[in-house]
Amino acid sequence: MLRRLVAATALGSAIALLFVSTTTAQTNYKVPRLADGHPDFQGFWNNTTYTPLERPKGIDREFFTREEVVEQMKRAAVDEAEQTTPGTVADVHYDFTQFGLDRSQAPLSVNLRTSLIVDPPDGHFPPMTDEGKRLNAARAEARKRAGAITDAAQNQPLSVRCILMDRDGPPMLAGAYNNNYQIVQAPDTVMILVEMLHSPRIIPTNGRPALPASIRQIEGNSRGRWDGDTLVIETTNFTDMFMFAFQGASADMKLTERFTRVSDDTLTYRFTVNDPKVWTRPWTAEVPWKKGVGPIFEHACHEGNYSLTNLLRGAREDEKRAREKKPASN
Amino acid sequence: MKHWVGRACIVAVSAIAVLSLAAPPAYGQARPYRAPRTADGKPNLSGVYQAISEAYWDIEPHSAAPGQVRELGASNAVPGGLGITDGPLPYKPEALAKKRENFAKRITLDPEIKCYLPGTPRGMYMPYPFQIIQTPAYIMIVSSYARAVRTIYMTDQKEAPADSWMGWSNGHWEGETLVIDTTGFNDQSWFDRAGNFHSDQLHVVERITAADADHLSYEATIEDPQTFTRPWKIALPIYRRVEKNAQLLEFNCVPFVEDLIYGSLRKPSSN
Numbered sequence: 001m002l003r004r005l006v007a008a009t010a011l012g013s014a015i016a017l018l019f020v021s022t023t024t025a026q027t028n029y030k031v032p033r034l035a036d037g038h039p040d041f042q043g044f045w046n047n048t049t050y051t052p053l054e055r056p057k058g059i060d061r062e063f064f065t066r067e068e069v070v071e072q073m074k075r076a077a078v079d080e081a082e083q084t085t086p087g088t089v090a091d092v093h094y095d096f097t098q099f100g101l102d103r104s105q106a107p108l109s110v111n112l113r114t115s116l117i118v119d120p121p122d123g124h125f126p127p128m129t130d131e132g133k134r135l136n137a138a139r140a141e142a143r144k145r146a147g148a149i150t151d152a153a154q155n156q157p158l159s160v161r162c163i164l165m166d167r168d169g170p171p172m173l174a175g176a177y178n179n180n181y182q183i184v185q186a187p188d189t190v191m192i193l194v195e196m197l198h199s200p201r202i203i204p205t206n207g208r209p210a211l212p213a214s215i216r217q218i219e220g221n222s223r224g225r226w227d228g229d230t231l232v233i234e235t236t237n238f239t240d241m242f243m244f245a246f247q248g249a250s251a252d253m254k255l256t257e258r259f260t261r262v263s264d265d266t267l268t269y270r271f272t273v274n275d276p277k278v279w280t281r282p283w284t285a286e287v288p289w290k291k292g293v294g295p296i297f298e299h300a301c302h303e304g305n306y307s308l309t310n311l312l313r314g315a316r317e318d319e320k321r322a323r324e325k326k327p328a329s330n
Numbered sequence: 331m332k333h334w335v336g337r338a339c340i341v342a343v344s345a346i347a348v349l350s351l352a353a354p355p356a357y358g359q360a361r362p363y364r365a366p367r368t369a370d371g372k373p374n375l376s377g378v379y380q381a382i383s384e385a386y387w388d389i390e391p392h393s394a395a396p397g398q399v400r401e402l403g404a405s406n407a408v409p410g411g412l413g414i415t416d417g418p419l420p421y422k423p424e425a426l427a428k429k430r431e432n433f434a435k436r437i438t439l440d441p442e443i444k445c446y447l448p449g450t451p452r453g454m455y456m457p458y459p460f461q462i463i464q465t466p467a468y469i470m471i472v473s474s475y476a477r478a479v480r481t482i483y484m485t486d487q488k489e490a491p492a493d494s495w496m497g498w499s500n501g502h503w504e505g506e507t508l509v510i511d512t513t514g515f516n517d518q519s520w521f522d523r524a525g526n527f528h529s530d531q532l533h534v535v536e537r538i539t540a541a542d543a544d545h546l547s548y549e550a551t552i553e554d555p556q557t558f559t560r561p562w563k564i565a566l567p568i569y570r571r572v573e574k575n576a577q578l579l580e581f582n583c584v585p586f587v588e589d590l591i592y593g594s595l596r597k598p599s600s601n
Contacts, residue, residue, distance in 0.1 A: 042465070129371035153592035154585075163584045182481075184375055184470060186463050187369075191470055198479045200472045202461060202578060207577070217580040241585075295481065298494040300582050303446045303518070312595035319597070 001319060008015045031229055031261045039229045039261050041183045043188075046292035047172065047269065048106035048179045050076055053122030053285060055115035055248075077104035099173070106179060107290040116173075118270075119284040125247070132278030136248045150315035153308055160308055162301035164218050165196040169246055170235050170255055172270040173287070181289070182296050187260040190224055190231065195296045203233050211237050216251060231259040284320035348450040364541035365506060371464045373506050373540055377462060378571040378578065380457035381548075384411025388524035389564060390419060398437045414455070415561040421528060425557045432525025440523055444591060445583035447495035449519020450512050450534055451550045451564065453478050459571050461578050469501060469508070474578045482510055490514020493530055512537040518587055544570040 031039040065074070080102040115123035128136070149155050158164040163252060167173045172194065174183070180195040188206035193199070205224040215221070221237040233256070240251035253275040260268045267289040274282040332561055345472055365373035384392075391413035397406035442448065448456055458475040469482040482501040488515050490498030498514035517530040533553040541547045546568045553561040570576075 026576055042467075145570075147597065151597040153588045153596070161584060161588065163582060166350075184463060184465050184468050185463050189376070189463055191463050191472070193470070193481070198477060200470070200477055200479050202472060205576070208577070211579075215579065217579060218582055290339070293490075295483070295486070297492060298479075298496055300447055300495050303441075303495065308592065309595065314594060314597060316597070 012072065018028045027324050028262075029263050036187055038185070040185065040229075041231065041259060041267060042185050043183065043262055044292040044294035044296065045181045045183065045267060045289040046107045047174045047181070047287055048103050048108055049111070049116070049174050049287055050103060050108075051111060051113055051116050051287070053116045053173065054125060055117065059114050060122075061114055062123070064114055069110065072319055073104070073108070073110070077102075080104055090202045103174075103176065104234040106177075107292050111288055113286075116285040116287050118286050119272075120281070126279045126283050128248070128278060129276070129280055132248065132250070132275075135250060135278065139248075148315075150311060153312065156308065156311075158218075161310075162197060162305050162308075164199075165194075166246070170201070170219060170222065170233075171246070171257060171273070171285070172269070173285075178299070180296050184293060190233075193296060195299055197301050198299050205231075213237065216240070220255065221255075229256075229260065233259075247273075248278060249273060249275050251329055252277050259289075263289075275318060308329055343390055362506070363540060363542050368466075372464075372466070372503055373508070374464065375462050375469075375508060375538065375540060375546065376464045378459050378576040379462065379546060379568050380459040380565060380571055381568045382455070383414065383455050383566050384568060385409060385410050385414045385455045385564075386434055386452075386457055387486075389414050389417045389522045390524070391415075392524070405431065416565070416567045420559040420562055422557060422559055425527075429525050429527060431483040432520070432527055434525075436523060436525050439525070440518055442523065443587070447476055448473065449479050449495050449515065449521075450480065450497045451495070451517060451536065451552075452521055453480070454536075454548060455566060455570065458581060459576070459578055464536055465578075472578065474581045476581065482508075493521055497532070497534065498588060504537075507537050507539045510534075510538070512536070527557070528552070528554045531556040536589075541567065542570055 034040050039249060045228065049244045081104075117125070118122045120126055143155070146155050148153070153161060157166060159166050172192075175196070178195050182193040182195075183192045184193075188204060190205055192201040192202045192203070194201065194214050195323055198221070201219065201222060203222045203224040207225070208223060210223055211221045213216075216237055216239040218239050218241075220235040222233050222235040224233045226232070235255040235257070236253075238249070238251045238253055244307060246253070253273060255271060257269065257271040260270075268286065269289050270284060270286040272282050272284040273279070365375065368374045368376075388411060392411055393406070394410040395408040397403070397408065399406055419429075437443065442456075446578045447453075453460065453471075453473045453475065456473070456475050458473055460471055460473040463470040463472065467483075469487045470487060472478070472482040472484065478496055480496050480499055482499045484501050487500040493514055493516040495516060495518060497512040499510050499512040501508055501510045503509070512534045513532075515528070515530055515532040515534075517528065517532075520527050531554050534550055535553075536548065536550045537548050538549075547562060547565070548568045549565040551561050551563050552558070
């Protein structure tokens with residue numbers, strides 16, 4: 001335990017240093033370029049953050065002070081190091097710090113923002129439309145009708161089923177761990193390999209027309225273009241086949257992601273969700289991606305999904321025991 | 331000089347003749363093709379490709395046969411195929427017994443049925459398109475099937491750090507040919523739907539060459555001393571998807587197999 005606290009304190013200091021280096025903006029930064037003249041974003045990146053998507057209740061500022069952020073991150077690092085009790089089953093299975101999976105050990109995307117949402121300026125989702133409310137009420141109703149979350153595999157979130165990490169979207173947001181990405185740029189194609197679920201996003205940048213509206217995909221259909229030195233990716237053709245959609249969006253969501261390299265070790269990732277069916281106005285979030293460490297290993301989630309099997313089996317076993325315990329009522 | 335050139339030609343011609351004799355099913359190329367170059371001067375193999383072959387049913391020569399699901403009738407029956415191997419697979423006796431058992435139980439054991447990653451080389455000749463995204467340091471081979479991703483390390487090469495389904499691939503160029511050396515496999519993937527299998531000692535060396543503007547010649551040497559008595563080879567052409575808008579569409583098959591894998595664990599009263 002002591003060792004972990006020491007480690008966490010050391011991490012706290014490392015965070016402070018990292019923080020200073022990220023805020024010393026490279027104002028005269030000259031972005032490296034590829035043979036075709038476009039900025040070079042290639043390499044391994046990590047978008048781990050402690051900043052919530054929506055501004056927490058009780059905070060009405062856009063930014064924290066530097067001292068506040070350093071203090072928060074130190075505290076978070078200590079909390080993560082203490083999340084399990086050594087020698088317990090939980091410790092064996094879920095001690096992220098042991099495997100370097102906790103956020104404090106990742107190349108952190110530090111920023112002073114109180115929320116990733118930058119627009120609306122209050123850091124909150126815009127109000128939902130009536131249609132959006134109806135759509136999400138219908139989804140909630142469908143979930144309820146489907147029964148308890150342990151009744152069937154299909155009642156579980158997509159991440160537990162190894163279909164899509166809800167956070168990876170697109171848009172790509174950080175989860176608790178494995179927030180690693182590799183970008184490769186070939187002429188006419190940018191590929192972003194998302195570590196979680198070995199999800200390959202292949203983005204043509206050659207003006208290829210979008211798919212017909214009748215083709216729907218879980219991760220949508222992405223098209224890229226360059227706006228000066230910014231890579232702009234527009235994604236449409238999302239599916240409505242799941243009960244768990246990105247933050248309540250509809251299948252008609254149009255997502256615009258923008259990547260800009262602002263320093264040697266930072267990409268600014270900014271995305272706008274435009275879904276007039278669900279929200280009264282578009283909303284935008286921004287998070288820095290830090291230079292990460294490669295390589296990315298194969299994340300064969302579905303192939304090793306013992307947890308879903310065990311979770312369902314456990315629920316059936318509980319029901320069986322409950323039936324056996326209960327005295328016959330008739 | 332003239333004499334030397336003449337002799338070199340004879341040697342080259344004989345080498346080609348020997349290769350053609352030794353090669354599995356012929357798709358010979360009369361004259362060498364020089365592929366268009368990338369910015370760094372390498373043959374440009376980028377594009378969307380797909381094998382046209384019955385090898386995904388069985389990499390060995392096989393007759394047409396009924397399918398495994400009665401209700402699907404002819405739509406799931408097995409078309410005959412000439413095979414892509416260089417002879418009967420040199421299984422060790424106990425491995426051959428396992429192959430036969432795999433075949434007999436293929437409807438429950440074939441990892442493809444469960445939407446598991448296809449492994450290498452199986453992912454290269456399944457009936458799904460794959461895309462090669464080529465950069466100097468990394469060549470990505472992405473299959474539409476199960477979103478299988480292979481990263482070919484062209485510069486930052488190291489030994490496989492852990493076992494995986496698709497293996498750990500280091501690549502280099504030999505003239506027109508991309509040579510990929512892959513190790514670090516687990517023992518879970520198969521070569522086809524007929525139960526041909528390997529152990530975690532599998533070592534695959536692939537040679538991929540643009541044979542003309544629209545097709546690749548693909549060869550792979552398979553080595554697995556735990557399963558086979560000697561190395562063996564497969565070879566087949568792989569075709570460019572020449573449709574103007576050719577692209578990988580999502581085939582995230584996990585939701586398609588949930589009833590199959592988890593259906594027996596569903597709460598009996600639930601829908």
